[in-house]
Amino acid sequence: MKLRYIYCLAGLLSLGGVLFSSCTDDLEIGKNVDESALSGIYENRGYLCDAVTSKTEQVIELYTSPEYTTSVKVNLTKGFVAQTSMKIAVDEAYLDTYNKEHGTDYVLLPSELVSLDNGGVIQASIEEGMPSLEVKLAVGDRLEAGKTYVLPLAIMENSSDVTIKNETDKHCIYFIRDMRQFGDTYKGEDKLKGYLFFEVNGVNPLNALSFQLENGKYLWDVVVLFAANINYDAEAGRPYVKCNPNVQYLLDNNETLLQPLRKRGMKVLLGLLGNHDMTGLAQLSDQGAKDFAREVAQYCKAYNLDGVNYDDEYSSSPDLDNPSLGPHGPAAAAKLCYETKKAMPDKLVTIFQYGSFRGLPEQVNGVDADQWIDIIVPNYGSSANTVGSIMTKKKCAGLAIEFNLGYGSFGSHTGDQLVKEGYGWFMGFAPSPEKYTSVFNSLNGVGDYYGSPLKEPTIFYKKNDPNPSNYPSDLFN
Incomplete structure (x- = not known):
């Protein structure tokens, strides 16, 4: 019997007579101990990740410059010794493996656009510790605007004191998009971003184009089509994405009704919520979550969308006999968010912090929530809370305005206060052209915050019409 087991037994005995008496019948002296659970505990395991975010998958969008600098690091479970070293390089062959595993068709970022400091070598030293490695991108005009390219970096060599357990630990994946032609929403790296829900049963999402600052920038960075549903397909025996006629019309006509938003830099997300049957976004099994996440990813790919918003409402009790x-x-x-991010790592996974999307666990399968949730928006009258141990409020909305019912406003000091508190977003819900007077009044402070007034609306879009109408003269025509 090894010494660590004697320590454990001594600790149990010291807890007192009650515990001792309850355990004596189960204690078998001399029995061989199964040590399989302890395999690997003495290994110095390493994994490659982005040095700034600690993520193993990271999206980079270029809005202002064709050049970008980041860095990678190797996290170690037991620290380094003086001779610890790594060699990092672009692993072009891994992209085929990644695409097959995720059902994607990403394109490789040309390796000549990438340079690694120090020849890609990370060498530990007593003086500097375990350094990070600078990665520079210089894309010039080589990339197709808005298209996703993948840069797979990998630990190609490592010293004998470090164990790389699997391909995931070995690789750090960057998804890179040149957005310089779509910078109409970019208001500054440290400025709040706007997240807007459209009730698309009655309102054209192109009305996001009515909200423009005098300097030409658009107010809303993300637009959510509210909403498609999760429902049960009895014939197929599985949950599926159900789109009502209004949502489906937008998807079928996305080139004229959705892509104009994306061409100006807005992200367009598919909203999903329950629909009064036994399926729901917070009541799928592990396999159900994986299958539904793959379907959501296929919708985003087929209709050229930027991600999803999940809202846990309007579902009935689940049938627990259903697999x-x-x-x-x-x-x-949380499992659905995790599986969705795995299925579409370059897309946004966002949640409305309501129902069972409150109180989420910090991790799924050992992965922190910061890696599978991109944006959290709150219920009206509240602020969103972070999830997990890494996430900051930069991913959270500190304000939620309900335009239709007149709840909330963005005052002259709102933006500065939210930023001071660490928030990165504010949210709006259900603006309609018929209420533009009150809607724009509730946003009277955005000009002070962004340094450019919000223009008075001069156009609006009627339902399912890709052509602008004059505001307000055509409002009731």
């Missing part, structure tokens, strides 16, 4: 379903709760909600 696609499981107990309703935050654990299931």
Whole structure:
């Protein structure tokens, strides 16, 4: 018997007579101990990640310059010794493996656009510790605007004191998009971003173009089509994405009704919520979450969307005998987010912090929530809370305005206060041209914050019409 087991037994005995008496019948002296669970505990395991975010998958969007600098690092479970070293390089062959595993068709970033400091070598020293490695991108005009390219970096060599367990630990994946032609929403790296829900049963999402600052920048960075649903397909025996006629019309006509927003830099997301049956976004089994996430990813790919928003409302109790379903709760909600991010790592996974999307666990399968949630927006009258141990409020909305009912406003000091508190977003819900007077009044402070007044609206878009109408003269025509 090894010494560590004697220590454990001594600790149990010291807890007192009650515990001792409850355990004596189960204690078998001399029995061989199964040490398989302890395999690897003495290894110095390493994994490659972005040095700034600690993520193993990171999206980079270029808005202002064809050049970008970041850095990677190798995290170690047991620290370094003086001779610890790594060689990092572009692993072009891995892209085929990644695409097959995720069902994607990403294109490789040309390796000649990438340079690694120090020839890609990371060498530990007593003086400097374990340094990070600078990665420079110089894309020039080589990339197709808005297209996603992948840069797979990998630990290609490592010293004998470090163990690289698998391909995931070995690689750090960057998704790179040149957005310089779509910078109409970019208001500064440290400025709040706007997140807007459109009730698309009655309002054309192109009305986001009515909200423009005098300097030409658009107010809303993200537009959500609210909403498609999760429902149960009895014939196929599985949950599926159900689009009502209004949502489906927008998707079928996305080139004229959605892509104009994306061409100006706005992200367009598919909103999803429950629809009064036994399926729900927070009551899928592990396999159900994986299958539904793949379908969501296919919708985003087919209709050229930028991600999804999940809202846990309007679902009935799950049938626990159904293999696609499981107990309703935050654990299931988190698993869906996790599987969705795996299925579309370059897209946005966002949540409305309501129902079981509150109180989410910090991790799924050992992965922190910061890696599978991109934006969190709150219920009206509140602010969103971070999830996990790494996430900052930069991913959260500190304000939620309900335009239709007149709840909330963005005053002259609102933006500075939200930034001071660490928030990165504010949210709006359901603006309609018929209420533009009150809607724009509730946003009277954005000009002070962004340094450019919000223009008075001169256009609006009627339902399903890609052509602008004059505001307000055509409002009731």
